Amino acid sequence: MTAADPILAAGCVLWRRMPYGGGGTQIAVIFRPKWRDWSHPKGKLKRGEDPRAGALREVLEETGMTCELGIELSSVRYEVQGRPKVVRYWAAEATGGWFEPNREVTRLLWLSPTAARARLTRTRDKELLDAFLTARKGA
Template identity: 65%
Template sequence: MIRAAGCVLWRRTVAGGGIELAVIHRHKHADWSLPKGKLEPGEDARHAAVREVREETGMTCALGTELPTARYEVGGRPKEVRYWAAEATGGSFVRTHEVDDLLWLAPEAAVARLSYDKDKDLVSAFLATR
C-alpha cells in the first residue's frame, strides 16, 4: 500500500468576502492537482500533509477538518491518500523540480482547473464543511 497525505489549501480573499483554493501544476505529469505526497518512513499522515503543502506550495498551514480519503491504484499498487482542509498561514510560492506553478482560485474556478475527478470531489467535500 502506498500511503500519502495532502490538503485542500485555502485562504481568505484580500477583500475578506470569500475564499480561494490553491491548485498546483506538476510539470512531470502535466496536470493541475491539490498538494499531496507520500509519507516518509515513520511519518504520520497529519505531519506529511503539512510537510507536503510546504514543499509543494511554499506555504505554512493550519490543518482543519479531515476530508474523505482517496483510494486508487498507481502502477497496479493500491494507494491511499488522506486529506485535510488547511488554511494557509504564511509563506510564498517558489517553483521546484516538482511544481512549476500555483494558482489561487475561487472554488468554482479551482474545480474547473483541476485535472482529476477525485480532486474535484475533495473540493466539494471541503465546501460542504464550510
Template identity: 60%
Template sequence: MRAAGCVLWRRTDSGGLEVCLVHRPRYDDWSHPKGKLKRGESGPAAARREVLEETGQHCVPGAALPTVHYTVGDRPKEVVYWAAEATGGTFVPGDEVDRVRWLAPAAARARLTQEHDRKLLDALLVAVPDAPGA
C-alpha cells in the first residue's frame, strides 16, 4: 500500500514554529496528515490533497522527509512524507479527522501517538531553516 503525507508547519507571529497534528477518531490517535495515493497520482499531489482534505489547509511541499514503512493488518504500507508550509485555509471536522491542533514542537512531540511520527518531527526541525529546537 502506497501513501503520502506532510509534516505541516507554519510560523507564529513571533517567528516560532507550529506543527499541525490531526486526530483520527477511528484510531483515537494523533498523527501527521497522510493518505493513500489514487491511481496515477504522484506522491506530492497526494500529500497536498490529503493535507487539504484532513486539515483544510493549502500547503507548499518542500524538503522530502524520511519514508515510513509499517504493516497494517498483514499488508506492508509505505508512506512518503514532505515538510510542507501551510499557506491558509479553514478546518472543518469530519468522520476521518475530527480535530486538528497547531502545537509548538515540544508539545507536538508529546501529543503524537507513534514513535515514527516523532522522528518525522525531528526531520522537519532539521529541514526547516531557523526552526527552533523542540
C-alpha cells in the first residue's frame, strides 16, 4: 500500500419507518466528537473486507443497529491528510438494535429527512441524503 492508494471505506444512509404511524421515514445521523460533525455511519474497511460487510459492521459498531442493505448509492470521494478516500454507501433499513454512546460516536438522532439534512455537517452527506430520498421516491 502506498500513499497514493485510496483509503477504502463503506457506510450507510440508515433509515427506519416512523415508529408512531404516518408511514414516514426517519434518518439516523450520528455525532462524532473527534471530527465535531454530524454524519452518516461509515468507516474504513478492514484488509480484504467486502464493502457490503464493512458497511454492515460499521453501522453496528457506530450505532448499535442491525440493518438490511438496500440499493447502493453513489460513492463519495475526498482527501484525508493528503490521501484519497473512497466511501461506498448503501441505503439501509434499520431492523433492530439499541444505541449506546461509544468512543467514536456520542449521539445518534432519528430525524425527519428535512431535519436530518439541516443537521448534517458536510455538503457531501446532504447530497447523499438527497440521492437516497430520490431513490426512495422511485422505488
